[in-house]
Amino acid sequence: MNKTVDRWVKQALHDLENDKKNLEIEVYDVCLVLCQQAVEKMLKALYIKKTGNESPPRIHSLRKLVEETNMSDKALNLVGELDSYYLALRYPDVTDKMPYEYCEQADAKRGVKMAEEVIGLVNIEIRER
16 A cells, blocks of 8 residues: 555544544534544545545545545445535534534444444455555
8 A cells, every 4th residue: 555545544544533432422523523534534545546646636525535436336325424414513504503413322323333334345445456
């Protein structure tokens, strides 16, 4: 694995580790933001690996990144919900609720599970090439 891909993977795994810590301390909004970020960084690592381009696209849409990396429909189905958290949990003017009021423990647990699953799928792709 090249150095740039490795750096993106390491940061993605670090974010995944921290989303679990936030789940434990019941900070569900931060947990879900980190789930989205972990998946985004992992998909960008795969993009770099597949294209040889050292700079991934400056986008945050997980759906778009899944498409850009030709990941499976399974990955595409998993990222939909995580994608919705990017704006809703970062900015207080996106929904009627405050970002920290937007989600509950069940949402965060589901988010961690989805992030782990997508990261696992992406990791297989990175290692195979």
